[in-house]
Amino acid sequence: MSENIIIVMIGISTLLGATGLAALLWGVKTGQFDDKSKFIDAARFDGEEELRDAAMMEEKKKARQKKRADKDKKNYMPAD
Amino acid sequence: MPQVPCTHCNLTFDESVMITEKKGEETLYFCCKGCQGVYHLLESEGLDSFYDKLGDTKLQPAVQSSGDLEKFDLEGFKNKYIKEHEDGLYEINLIIEGIHCSACVWLNEKVLHKTPGVIEATINYTNNKAKVVWDPEEIRLSKIIETIRSIGYNAYPYDPALQEERAVKTRKEYYSRILVAVFGSMNIMWIAIAHYAGYFSGMEQRFKDILNVAEFILATPVLFYSGWVFFRGAYYGYKNKIVNMDTLVASGALSAYIYSIYAMVTQRGEVYFDSVAMIITFVLVGKYLEVLSKKQAVDTLDSIMGSTPTEVTVVNNSEKALVSVENVQQGDIIELKPGEKVVIDGIVSYGEGSFDESSLTGESEPVYKTIGDTILSGSICLDSVIRYEATKDASSSLLHAIVSLLEESITKKPRIERLADQISGYFSTVILLIALLTFTGWWYFGGNFEQALITGISVIVIACPCALGLATPMATLVGISIAAKRNILFKEAGFLETMAKSDLLALDKTGTITEGRPSVISEYPYDDYDKNLLYALVSTSNHPVSKGIKVYLETEGEYTDIPLEQIKTVQAKGIEAVCDDQKLIGGNAAFMREHGMACDETSEHTLFYFALNGQIVTRFELSDTIREGAKEAVAAIKALGIRVVMLTGDHEESAKRVADAVGIEEIHARLLPQEKAEMIDRFHEEGHIVVMAGDGINDTIALAKSDIAIAMGQGADVAISVSDVVLMDEKPQSIYEAYRISRRTYRAVKENLGFSLLYNLVAVPLAMAGFVNPLVAALSMSLSSLVVVGNSMRIKMMKFVVRSA
Numbered sequence: 001m002s003e004n005i006i007i008v009m010i011g012i013s014t015l016l017g018a019t020g021l022a023a024l025l026w027g028v029k030t031g032q033f034d035d036k037s038k039f040i041d042a043a044r045f046d047g048e049e050e051l052r053d054a055a056m057m058e059e060k061k062k063a064r065q066k067k068r069a070d071k072d073k074k075n076y077m078p079a080d
Numbered sequence: 081m082p083q084v085p086c087t088h089c090n091l092t093f094d095e096s097v098m099i100t101e102k103k104g105e106e107t108l109y110f111c112c113k114g115c116q117g118v119y120h121l122l123e124s125e126g127l128d129s130f131y132d133k134l135g136d137t138k139l140q141p142a143v144q145s146s147g148d149l150e151k152f153d154l155e156g157f158k159n160k161y162i163k164e165h166e167d168g169l170y171e172i173n174l175i176i177e178g179i180h181c182s183a184c185v186w187l188n189e190k191v192l193h194k195t196p197g198v199i200e201a202t203i204n205y206t207n208n209k210a211k212v213v214w215d216p217e218e219i220r221l222s223k224i225i226e227t228i229r230s231i232g233y234n235a236y237p238y239d240p241a242l243q244e245e246r247a248v249k250t251r252k253e254y255y256s257r258i259l260v261a262v263f264g265s266m267n268i269m270w271i272a273i274a275h276y277a278g279y280f281s282g283m284e285q286r287f288k289d290i291l292n293v294a295e296f297i298l299a300t301p302v303l304f305y306s307g308w309v310f311f312r313g314a315y316y317g318y319k320n321k322i323v324n325m326d327t328l329v330a331s332g333a334l335s336a337y338i339y340s341i342y343a344m345v346t347q348r349g350e351v352y353f354d355s356v357a358m359i360i361t362f363v364l365v366g367k368y369l370e371v372l373s374k375k376q377a378v379d380t381l382d383s384i385m386g387s388t389p390t391e392v393t394v395v396n397n398s399e400k401a402l403v404s405v406e407n408v409q410q411g412d413i414i415e416l417k418p419g420e421k422v423v424i425d426g427i428v429s430y431g432e433g434s435f436d437e438s439s440l441t442g443e444s445e446p447v448y449k450t451i452g453d454t455i456l457s458g459s460i461c462l463d464s465v466i467r468y469e470a471t472k473d474a475s476s477s478l479l480h481a482i483v484s485l486l487e488e489s490i491t492k493k494p495r496i497e498r499l500a501d502q503i504s505g506y507f508s509t510v511i512l513l514i515a516l517l518t519f520t521g522w523w524y525f526g527g528n529f530e531q532a533l534i535t536g537i538s539v540i541v542i543a544c545p546c547a548l549g550l551a552t553p554m555a556t557l558v559g560i561s562i563a564a565k566r567n568i569l570f571k572e573a574g575f576l577e578t579m580a581k582s583d584l585l586a587l588d589k590t591g592t593i594t595e596g597r598p599s600v601i602s603e604y605p606y607d608d609y610d611k612n613l614l615y616a617l618v619s620t621s622n623h624p625v626s627k628g629i630k631v632y633l634e635t636e637g638e639y640t641d642i643p644l645e646q647i648k649t650v651q652a653k654g655i656e657a658v659c660d661d662q663k664l665i666g667g668n669a670a671f672m673r674e675h676g677m678a679c680d681e682t683s684e685h686t687l688f689y690f691a692l693n694g695q696i697v698t699r700f701e702l703s704d705t706i707r708e709g710a711k712e713a714v715a716a717i718k719a720l721g722i723r724v725v726m727l728t729g730d731h732e733e734s735a736k737r738v739a740d741a742v743g744i745e746e747i748h749a750r751l752l753p754q755e756k757a758e759m760i761d762r763f764h765e766e767g768h769i770v771v772m773a774g775d776g777i778n779d780t781i782a783l784a785k786s787d788i789a790i791a792m793g794q795g796a797d798v799a800i801s802v803s804d805v806v807l808m809d810e811k812p813q814s815i816y817e818a819y820r821i822s823r824r825t826y827r828a829v830k831e832n833l834g835f836s837l838l839y840n841l842v843a844v845p846l847a848m849a850g851f852v853n854p855l856v857a858a859l860s861m862s863l864s865s866l867v868v869v870g871n872s873m874r875i876k877m878m879k880f881v882v883r884s885a
Contacts, residue, residue, distance in 0.1 A: 003286055010294045014267060021263045028255045034248065037205035041182030045133060053193055061199055064215055068167065 087131075088115035088232070089139040097638040112141050118232040127190060133183035139232070140178055152222040154402040161237040162221070169199055171213045172221065178233040179208040188233060195219065195227050210235070254368045257306040261364055264302035265357035268295050272354040276855050285347055292344040295353035303337055307360040309367065325363075325549060328508035332540040333359050339537050349534060355541045355857050362550065362865050369553035370573065392423060395467060412470045416461040426468040428453050433464030462623075463649060503833060504548055511844070515539040518848045535850045541857050542847040543840050547864040551832035554872040559825030562875060567793075567808040568818045575804045579788045579818060580826035581769050585717060586760065586782070588774035589728035589738055591792060593710050593812065596775060597624050598686055598702035600632035609697040614690050615639040617664050620647050621655050625688055626666075628702050665691040672696060710742045713812035718743075720819055723768070727756050727782065756782035773807075773815055790815060817880060828875050832868045839864045 027033055083092040087108045098109040099116055110116040122128050163171040179185060185203045192201035192212065197219030203210040214224060228235045271291050278288065310333070313326030333356045340351040393415040394403040400415065405423050408414065413429060416422065422435075432450040436459060449455065455468050519536030523529055556573035563570050570576060590596050615633050618626040633639065644657040644664070653674070654667015665671070669679050672689045677696050679689060685703040689696050714724055725746045728735045735749040748759055760782050763770045772779070772786035783789035783803055791803035792810045807814040843860055846852055 003290055006287065006290050010271070010290070014294070014298070017263060017267060021259060024259050025256055028252055028259065031252075033255065035204045037182070041185070041205050044182065045186045053190065057193055057200070064169075064199060065167075 084109045086111035086115050086141070088119045089141045090134070090136060091138055091141065094638075097634075114232060115141055118230075121230060122187075125191070125194070127187065130183055130187045133186060134181065135183075137181040137183065139180050139184070141232075152225055153220050159404070165213070168216070169213050170216050170221070171211065172237055174210045174212060174228075174235040175238050176203065176208050176210050176228065176233055176235050179203075184233070187231060188228065191227060191231055192224070195224065198224065209238070250371055254364075254371055257309070258361075258364055258368055261302050261306035261357070261361040264298045264306070265354070265361045268298050268302075268354045268357045271295050271298070272858065275351075275354075279350070279853075279855065289344070289347065292340075292351050292353075295351060296341065296344060299337065299340075299353040299357050302357045302360050303333055306364055307333060309364070310360070323505050323509045323512070325504035325508060328504070328511060328540070328543075329359060329363050329549070331512065332543070335537050336541050339533065349530070350853060352537070352541055352857070355861065358858060358861055359541070362861070366549040366553045369550075369557045393417075406473075408470055408473060410470055410473060413467050414470055416466045416468065418461055418463050418465070421460050422455050422457050424470045425457050425472045426455050426470045428455060428466060428468045430467035431464055433466050434462045436460040436462050503837075507548065507837075507840075511540060511543040511840075514543075514844060514848065522850070531850075535848070538850075538852040538857065539844060539847040542843045542852050542860065547836035547839060547868045548833070550865055550868045551836055552829050554869055555825050555828040555832055555875065558872050558875045559821055559828075562878065563818060563821045566814065566817055566821075566880070567811075568814050568821070569806040569808060570818075570822075571804050571806070575788055576822040576825045577829065578769065579771060579805070579822035582722065582771045582788060582819075584723045584725065584763055584768040584770050585815070586725045586727050586763070586770060586772045586786065587744070588756075588772075588779050589726060589730055589735060590704060591775035592773050593726070593738055593742055594704040594706050596704065598628040599705050600628055600700050601685065601703045601705070602701045603632075603698060604701075605698040607695070607697045609690070609692055611636070612639045612642050613659060613662070613664055613692070614666065614698075616642040616644050616659070617655055617657055617666050617690070620644065620657065621649060625686060625702060626655070629688060629700055632700075663693050665689075665694075706738060706741055707810070707812050710812040713816045714742050714744060716813075716816045717819060720816075720823075722819070725759075725763075727751055727759055727772075729756075757785045760785040771815075790818070820880070821875075821878065824875055824878055828872055831871055835867060835871070836864060 082095050084095045084098060085092045086098070087110060089111060091111055093111050095109070098111060099113070101108045101110070101116070108119070110119065122130055161172055165171060176188060179188070182205055185205050185208070188210070189201055189203055192198050197217075198212060198214045200213035201210065212224060214221070225235055271294050275283075275288070275291055275295075277283075278291075307330070310326045310330045313324065314330040317324040317327050336352040336359075337356045340353050340356070343349040343351050392403060392405060392408060393400050394408060395413045395415050403412075408424055414424060414426060418433075428449055428451050430451065432448070434448045435455065447459075449466075454471070515536045518539050519532050522532035522535050526532060553573070556576055559576050560570050560573060587593055611633060615630065616639075618630045618633070620626075642659055644659050647655065647657040649655050650667070650671065654665065654671035656663070656665045656667075656675075658664065665675055667689065669681070669687060669689065672679050672691060675691070675694065677689075677691055677694065679696060679699075681687060681699065685701045688700040688702060690698045690700075718724055723746070724744050725748065726735065726739050726744045727748050729751055730749060732747070732749040735747050739745070739747045751759065756779065760770055760772060764785075770786040771788040771790060772783050773790040773792075774783055775792040783791070788805060789803040790805045790807060793806055793808040805818055807818075839860070843852075846856075
């Protein structure tokens, strides 16, 4: 057995693990683990309706952005 | 009559008092109009699946509160709480009151999502804090708050910058460090297993090298990123010329790390990278547990602080503005509305009205104030609009002084940790000396420098204080969480130790042994009368006596709402009103005589008369009742060998009566607040460790002086602030349970400390003799830590006998 195989095996597995670690650290940093009860409780209320709800919120956000953009356009005064 | 649950809030009441309603086949029951309103609102919005999600959880009845909504739209409020995003959206942090279960969170989120203009609404399931983002062009904040109120909850803003942000930041930092440490040590472990296998069966050096380098790469971030807190701690210790546990951890881990690099490069000897990672991981987890127990205290504090107003209405040339409390200066005129809490001390300059000072004095009777009287922060304006001149700024006002005292105590280190720190200080010094001696001894007698260095380092590594570091935080964390489950909140882990050592309990009478509010003990009707009238009359007032009678009447039966007219409240005397052609008068004897009715009864209790058309129809005697289970609790506490003393501001007679009823022999009556504190001082001089339980501001000085202060959850905010332990359910039995839990926890801490010292007593001589290799070090460390964790978990097996009161 050559050393290279061991190096590659350890290297790849550690790298894979490190990717997972990086994901977790990112999760901590963006506050995804701040609410520990949500993991358990929120899962019970996760259904089609909630999905629709979330989609609705997205639409709302988009609609607002659009409205804002329109307004900016309206306010834009071309130089004469 | 059968008990039925309310369709909305699930609280069960007698069927006869419920509001009933037919809906198709089934009958709906509601305990109040509020619940009924919410039910129909949810049904019409198509949100009635809430009730399936709710299951059997009991809610508090929905109270339809209104008023003070306009304050949410004022400029001062906006500056204080609302964060403006770059794209013009507004953001606010709210604490939502009345959330009992996850279904409530779901409902609130759902309703907010349905509200037009709300862009984002997330509610934390753990602490019921919400973040709402909305478009100010589409909706106003007052409308959002109104929406939350309409479904039976209440929301008030809080400033996360105060406590939370700091606590969350430390917590996140620890999360990240622990993640890296756990990842590093777990991976080093499986590489180390290959190492150990090779150790027994023989392995070529070239493979060893690969494993060594891999371990080195993994151990480096663990030592320098996760272990950074220890280097920092050791540095501060060095600056203050003390040896602490951080010194030992840092020096042990660092020397093992450097030696391992040396062993790796020279290809001689064994590497200790796995021990390095393990030391850091274990001790870091211990430190994190400490941070965790502090975090809970912060959450509790936020909800206490959140209910005190952070801005006041300042009147300037007949213009009103909301000014944040910090910006109020002496001489400003402040306007108070009914129900508002005073946050700045001052003198009344316009108007008159009664104030609830129960949080300050413990007296449940409101105090009547007029122009020229002083108002203290912490009291609540009950019934009228009043303007007063600020005589102090916010930071020197009574309430604030004590709140800042509390913030200080949260950052203070628990006392028991200080003890463990002290032990580990000595311990660290001794271990470092022994390591040095071992090194010189081996070098001098053996003559082999490398061998001597290995043995010296192995002493430090094996003596690693993993178990020592985990001993206290692990036990106290389990103790605190058990107490919290029983509605006893310890604000700091260290209080468990102090409480366990205490041998004297001082109890306040009003609000602690007794309920602190008058309740009816007997009724003497002179004549038949319509109880609905009396019920309607007492419902119009917030006075404790009225409330007591209302509660009493509610236990008697059901009442229909009768509209009253010309309601007039006379301060400190009574209420009068007109219904159709009947004149209703309710109040004390003096009020009756004023209206030309003769009454000359005297009683040691409070008397309340009710008259119809100038004829007294009934008389009530009200008195403060003793809390349920007080007698049993006092007996149980005495059985623990604790001296129980009663301190009260009341006169001897009523103090004696209460003391006899609960079985306390030692009474000190007629004490002023500072005399109570002097009593505590005297107990200290006698060498006692004093636990004091009280609820009002009149107890605050004594509470602050005692070693452990216990406050009742419904007591004055200030009393809760200075206290170390809060009893949420207010049961005297909880004081006994708090004693039991703290004693049990303290025993576990002592066992843990004893065990880890014993472990070192065995392991260190072995290391000095040179019998320790990396395998033995790793095994013994994990084992000792596991023993400590297991021993701490045993606290959970505590049994509480449920006594029938």
